[in-house]
Amino acid sequence: MAKNPQSAPWAFVVPAGALTLLCVLGPSLFGALSAFTDWDGLTTPRWVGLANFGEFFGEGSGVVVQTLILAALYVIGVNAVGLGLALGLANTLRTRHVLRALFLVPAMVSPLVVAYIWKFILDVDGPLNEVLGNAGLDSLVRPWLGQRGTALTAIVMVMIWQFSGYHMLIYLAGVQSVQDELLEAAQVDGAGAWRRFRDITLPLLRPALAIGTALSTISAFMLFDQVMALTGGGPAGGTDTLGTYVYKQAFVNGRYGYGAAVALLLVGGVCLAALVQVRGPRGRRA
Amino acid sequence: MNDRGGVLACAVLLSPLLATGCGGGSGHGDRLVIASWDDGRRDGSIDVAAREFRKANPGITVTVRKTPFDQYLQALRRRLGSGRAPDVAMTVVGYGEAGTSRALQDKGLLRDLTGESWSAGVPKEYRTVVGNGTKVYGLPLDSTVIGVVAKEGTAAPKTFSDVLARCRAAAANGKVAFAMAGHEDSKMPHLLGFALAASTVYADDPDYGEKRLRDQVDFAGSNGWREAVRRFVQMKNARCFSPGAAGTTREAAARALAEGKAEMVVAPSVTMPLWQAAAPKANLTMFAFPGDDDPARVRVPAGPSSGLVVPAKAGAPALAQRFIAHYAANRVRYAALDGAVPAIPDGADARRVPGYAAALQPYLSAGKSSPLVDQQWPNPELITLFDNGMVRILNGGSAPADVLRSLDSAWSSKAP
Amino acid sequence: MNGYGRWTAFREVGLWIGALPMLAPVYLVLTTAFRDRSETGGSTLAPPAAPTLSNMRRAWTEAGGGTESFSQALFNSVLTTCAVVLLLVVLAAPAGYVLARRGSRLSAVVFGLFTLALIMPIQIGMIPLYAVMVEAGLTGTRVGLILVYLGLEMPLAVFLYTGYFRGMPTAYEEAARVDGARPLRVFVQIVFPLMRPATGVVATLTGLFVWNDFFVALVFTGDTDKATLPVAVYSFVGRFTAEWPLIFAAALLAAAPVLALFAFAQRSVMKGFSSTLHG
Known part of the structure; x- marks a missing residue:
C-alpha cells in the first residue's frame, strides 16, 4: 500500500464523512447520551445516571440469552450451509448457474415479506402442519411459533433460508480460487477428501470465513425484522432479541432513554463479538 | 475543494428551500390535514366525513393521510411531539399504549375541546377515557363491547360453570369451545382476562379502576383479580382452548371459528370485521360472556374505542374543531358505515350496540358494564405483561399470583 | 476429479x-x-x-391506503433507490480511495469511525435524526428520504470501497502522477474505470437495502405520497385483518423489478461480489 498523499486529498472524504456524521454518528451520540436519562422522545429529559442499565441487568437477562442463542445458531448455520453450497456449486455441475441463482432469490426479497411468508407457512393451520398431517405425521404437528424452543429454531431456519445464498457467494470465489493442482497433488499423495478440505481448502478460505462470520454476527445481534414479523418476540417474550427489545421499549412504550441504554449495550456486545473473532483465530494458529 | 464537494454543498443548501416549497407542514389557512390509520377501506367513515366536509366548505382542501395501523400510534406520538402534527388525528382513546389519547393528553399534546357543542353529550362513564373527568380532549367515535362472537344459532352459556361444561363437551367431540389467538402480535388473550375481571373485580367494586390509578389498591391483593385469573386457569384446564393457542395468530383463530373447529371466541365488537372476513357467508352474533355463576354479577366491558383529537401544535385548530363538530353532528350515519354504534348516544333509548350484538344491550341499559380495563392502564407495558402471563398459563408455566405480581411491579399511575 | x-x-x-x-x-x-x-x-x-388476477389488481389500486397508489409507490421506490445508489457511488468511492491509499493514523481513525457507524443499530439514532429532519423541513419529502438513506448506507459503501482499493495495485496511479496529473484527474480517468466490480457490489447491497427497507421509509415518509413500496405493501396488514392473498400479491408486485433485474444481471453481480470480497 503506497503512501501518496498528493493524489488522495482529504477533500474526497468530506462529503461522505459529513453525511455519516449528520445521519449516523451525530444522532447516535445524542441517542447514546439519552441512555442516561428518562427521555420519552417528547418532553425534556431528566438525568437518571445508570438507572436504565441497572434496570436492564435486572430484567433483561432472558433477552440477552435469547439473542446469544440465536446469534450462535445463526452464525454457525448460515456459514456452514453457505460454505456447503459454495463447495457443491463451485464447478463441474451442469446446472450450477441456475442453482446458484435459485439459492440467491430469497436474499433479494424484503426481510419483512420473507418473515410474513414463513409466518403464514408455520401457522397452526398453515401449509407445514397440513403437509405433516397429510403425510400421517400427526405427532409432529405443533404450534411452531407458539412454543419458545420451536419458535427460536424457526427464526434461525428462516434467516438461514434467506441468507445462505448470500454466504454462498462469499465463499464461492474462495473455493474456486483453490488451485486444482494443489488438490490433485495432495490426492496423488494419498490424502482423502476430508484431509484435502481441512488442510488445503479451509486455510485458504480464512479471509472469506472472517467476512462471513463478521457479517452474520452483526446481523444476528441486531436481529429485528424476522423476529417481529414471525413471533413479535413471543411467546411471552421468549424470542425477544436485543433488537426487538430496544424497539419495543423505545418506540412502542415510549421509553426512549431506557431503549437507548439497551442499544448501547447492544453495540458493546457487537464490538466484543467482533474483537473475539478477530483475536481468536490468530491466537490459536500462532 | 473539488467539484463534487461543491455540488453537494449546493444540494444541501438548496434542499430546505425545495422542501418548504414542497410542503411538509400541517395545514395553514385553508388546508385541513386529517391523520388516520389504514383499515384497508377507501370509504370508511373518516373518508366519507372528509368528503362531505369538503363539499360543505368549498375552498378548503381536506386531506386524509393514512398510515398502516400497526405503526400508527407510534408515528402519531412522534409527529405530535415534533411539530409535524396533523390538524385532526384519529386515535385509540384512554391509556394502554404510548400514542393513545390519554397518554398524549397527559403530555400536553392535545387541545382542550371541553367547550365544543358535543362535549356535553359524552356519557359520564367515558369522561375519564376521553378526558380527565372535567375536561374533554377528544370526540369518542364508536363504542365497543367485549363479548362472545359465535355463529348464529350457537347456544349461549348462561353461567361460568356452563362455560366450563361447554368446554369439556366440545373437547370430547374433538373441537374447542373458544378460539384463542395467543400469538404475541394478536393482542387478544388479555381481552378474555378483561371479560373475566369484569364480573369479579368490577362486580365487587365499580370504582376499582379509579382506585388503582390513585394507587389505593393493587392487583396481587385484589380478590377479584385473583379470582379472574384463577378462572382463566380453570378454563385452560377444562380444555377450552386448543393446545396450539399460544402460537395461533388472529387470522388462524378466525379461520378456526369459520370452519367450526372452534365454537366461540371472546372478542370486542370492534373486531367483527376480522371474524366476518374469514366467514364471509356466515351470520355472526354476539352475546355476553358469563364471567360468574351469579347472573347478577355478570358485567360486560364496554367503552369507546377510537376518537378524534386535535393536536396542540395543529396548524389549523379552528378548522379542525369545525370538522370534529361536523363529524359529531353526523355520527350515527358515520358509525353505521363502520358497522358500529356512536359512542355519544343519539337519544336516551338509542342502541348502544350494533345489531348483531343486541343480546348485550340489556346489560348496558341496566348499567351492568365495566370499563375497558386497559384504558385505565397508563403504562403500555402492562398489556404486554398481562398477555405474556396468560400465554404462560396456556403453556402451563405460570401461577395466577405471578401474573398479578408482574403487573404490580410494572405499574405506574403515569404514562411514561 | x-x-x-x-x-x-x-x-x-x-x-x-x-x-x-x-x-x-x-x-x-x-x-x-x-x-x-x-x-x-x-x-x-x-x-x-x-x-x-383480482388480488393483483386490488393490490395495484388499493395499496398505500388512500394516501398514494401502488404506481406512485413504485415510482418513489425507483427514484429513491437510483438516486441513493448513484450518489453513494459518487461520494463513497473517493472516500474509500483516500482511506485505502493513506496509511496514516488519522486515516485509521477515520476508517474506524466509519466502521463504528456501520455497526450502530438504527434505533439508537432514529428519533434524534427525525427531530433534525423535522427542523430542516425535510420529513415527508423525497430529498429528505434520500439524504437519510445516503447517510445510513454511507458507512457500508465506504467500508467496501476501502477494502477494494486496498487490494488494488497502485501502478497506474503512480504512472499518472509521475506524468503530473491532478488528483481529480487521476481518480476519474484511472481509478474510476477499474472499480467497476466494487461498484457492482455496493450498488447491489445498498440498492437492495433501500428498495426493501420499511422502517426508515415509514418514519420519514409514512403518511405521504412519497412513501416507497414496502410501506404500500404493509398497508394491507390492517388493524384487525391480514389478508394474505392481498399481501402476497402486493409483495410479488414489489419484488418483481428486483427479481427481473437480478435475472438480467446475475452473472456480473456474482462476479463482482467475488472479486470485491477477496480483492
Missing part, C-alpha cells in the same frame, strides 16, 4: 432436492396470491381452483 462422474451427478440431484425448500415458499406465495377470496378456508397447499 474434473470429469462429470456418477458421483457428480448424484451431487447435482442432491442439490436440486436441497433447492426444494427454497422453492416451496415461492410456490405458496404464488398460489396464495392468485387465490380468489371466495376460496378462504380451503387447503392452503392446493393450487387455486380458479386462479384470479
